[in-house]
Amino acid sequence: xxxxxxxxxxxxxxxxxxxxxxxxxxxxxxxxxxxxxxxxxxxxxxxxxxxxxxxxxxxxxxxxxxxxxxxxxxxxxxxxxxxxxxxxxxxxxxxxxxxxxxxxxxxxxxxxxxxxxxxxxxxxx
Numbered sequence: 489x490x491x492x493x494x495x496x497x498x499x500x501x502x503x504x505x506x507x508x509x510x511x512x513x514x515x516x517x518x519x520x521x522x523x524x525x526x527x528x529x530x531x532x533x534x535x536x537x538x539x540x541x542x543x544x545x546x547x548x549x550x551x552x553x554x555x556x557x558x559x560x561x562x563x564x565x566x567x568x569x570x571x572x573x574x575x576x577x578x579x580x581x582x583x584x585x586x587x588x589x590x591x592x593x594x595x596x597x598x599x600x601x602x603x604x605x606x607x608x609x610x611x612x613x
Contacts, residue, residue, distance in 0.1 A: 490514045490602045492584045497607030502576055506609060508569040510584030520589045522567040523600060524558065526580035526609075535595035536582070539567060547594045552578075574611045581606040 585600035
């Protein structure tokens, strides 16, 4: 079983930056794809970004494209989400998720069977 731990959340002013980390432990050999999702109060969980670990190929939600960057470090079993140009609407709990394989709909939550506990990101105006 894989365990995921997120870190790096916090409070930042609009226009600022944060870097989230997701570190995996346990039986990670079967993990092929990692993603970030977020959930704001009163809203459904939404896809943010995902990365195919074998090729480092990323895929982003339109709302964050050009501002967020997802990168993987296979040696450290970690995936990072660099968030620049943060907006108040980026405020949410951010979750890391892991799955076995890249699918045709890479943003679908059903691709991921292991989830972290979440880290809060708050962007003030």
